[in-house]
Amino acid sequence: MVTFGIVPRVETLSSSGIQSIPKEYVRPQEELTSIGNIFEEEKKIEGPQVPTIDLKDIDSMDEAVRDKCKEELKKAAMDWGVMHLVNHGIPDDLIERVKKAGQAFFDQPIEEKEKYANDQVSGKIQGYGSKLANNASGQLEWEDYFFHRIYPEDKRNLSIWPRTPSDYIEATSEYARLLRGLATKVLSVLSLGLGLEEGRLEKEVGGMEELLLQMKINYYPKCPQPELALGVEAHTDISALTFILHNMVPGLQLFYQGNWVTAKCVPNSIIMHIGDTIEILSNKKYKSILHRGLVNKEKVRISWAVFCEPPKDKIILKPLPEVVSETESPLFPPRTFDQHIQHKLFRKTREELIT
Template sequence: MEVDRVQAIASLSTNVDTIPSEFIRSENEQPAITTLHGVVLEVPVIDLSHSDEENLVKLIAEAAQNWGLFQVVNHGIPDEAISKLIEVGKEFFELPKEEKEVIAKTPESGIEGYGTSLQKEIDGKKGWVDHLFHKIWPPPVINHKYWPKNPPSYREANEKYAEKLREVSDKLFKYLSLGVGLEGHEMKAAVGGDDLIYLMKINYYPPCPRPDLALGVVAHTDMSSLTILVPNEVQGLQVFRDGYWYDVKYIPNALIIHIGDQIEILSNGKYKAVLHRTTVNKEKTRMSWPVFLEPPPEHEVGPISKLVNEENPSKYKTKKYKDYVYCKLNKLPQ
């Protein structure tokens, strides 16, 4: 079935001042109306090379409680590994349409592959974005048929990045665990331990003639436990705070960390999943590389028992991750 890719729609829209009606958001979502302009939100920036672990735990726990979002610098992933990841992703999206469609999503592929729509959107609205999903860890869940063969260095760049990323995520889980009074290993164990799935997504937001009316990705919290994101240099991430949408200031070569729904659930609400969305740009292509750290589908996630007591009863149901995902994507109550 022929699918309209946003990249193709954008290339037809270069000299016009309109976009198809299915991309025009309602007034309560339009970026021009709902963004607090002239203010760039400076979210917490945490230096992971800091030798004072107690202080690191405190800073990360505070950021996860009060913001649900923070950036980490000196994280140990070489700048070269990040720039290579960006380079090969960009090259893939610049290939001819036919080459990209070779790894298009199918009903059998589930989330993996090249695609456009993702979840049920109210009133049939669409985001101004194409994407590519594939799993990058652990080895038993990787299916290379959803990894681009072109550019030839794509696989190596993603494998190197995945290797370094796992070291960062292990640190983050440890600090988040200690931050709520658990032992260092407990939070990672609660989301699947070594079976935790690393799902790479590349978002491609082509230039949009009416960035005042469209969104790349609609407001949401991530279903994952953590999301670790690298953006390109084009502004686009917005966070909802104190009743307004704010642009988030990005630091080159930092990693942006989102607290996802599963960490909020595990912590019994102590840590907060961040409500965020993506805007688009009139002249430039924005891209981002989030990796979602997800429990295996059959793994049950609920509040960690040590964090539940009479004063702080359980605020969330315990359920299999796949059931949580089904409810969320289909807009059903959890």
């Protein structure tokens, strides 16, 4: 078996013909009881379902129609913190180009992809990679990925963007530009939902100049023992917002009201998560939901996650004064975005050392 650096590429493991996965990929016993067959899980129609929000009326000339659309988005953000967005304004053909380009990159031989390899140990996090163990138990996730900053344009490093396929840079750049506009639209609705002025949340997360969009293309190869592994372990996103495309293979699960709920594959939708950043600013009025990714034996799953993140040190994240009161005290201490990241990593490692 070929390995690269410290961690073997999961794709290499998957294509090697192994019948059982290495122990580093096996989840703890308490998690295994909740991991089922993702295709069966997606078929379930009883119980709660991730909401679908139709944005076609968000700019309607009719105020009542417009307000109804905004109210539905706000309610989903408060109740679930995740939703399928349809009629989001990003052309279907552009989304198909983005997905085709990302898939074409991963369809290349591993040797070609290695030319774009990152080096997490030295801090070079952009590029092609696999998860390093960052927890006390040394566990790994069943995924490879490609990670890079895509917006603002002046903060990109095009030298590490894939040159193959030739459409990758153009399609991804245009998608980033339109997605940034969608983020503004969503943030304005969420601001109004808190009784704030329309541009407030956008300003609080860095505005047009400082809010960073980072894309992570997650590649989940077929897994010989999907009942033992996770593509991505349970976590909440640190971002302000996260937007996700996928190749219509199910895998995303949300922890809602004490149970894991499987997200349906909704055609032409973008999945949107509220991240920790907005949860903090709203004093938990908007939810950052715990979620994870399952894998399967039959189909490769690919997802395109774009994390909209505030600058690491320029902004202090804390509940906004307007959302706290004598009866609703602040639920989060003031921290920079970087301090929030470090807090989550430290807490995770500490919990695993204790348990």
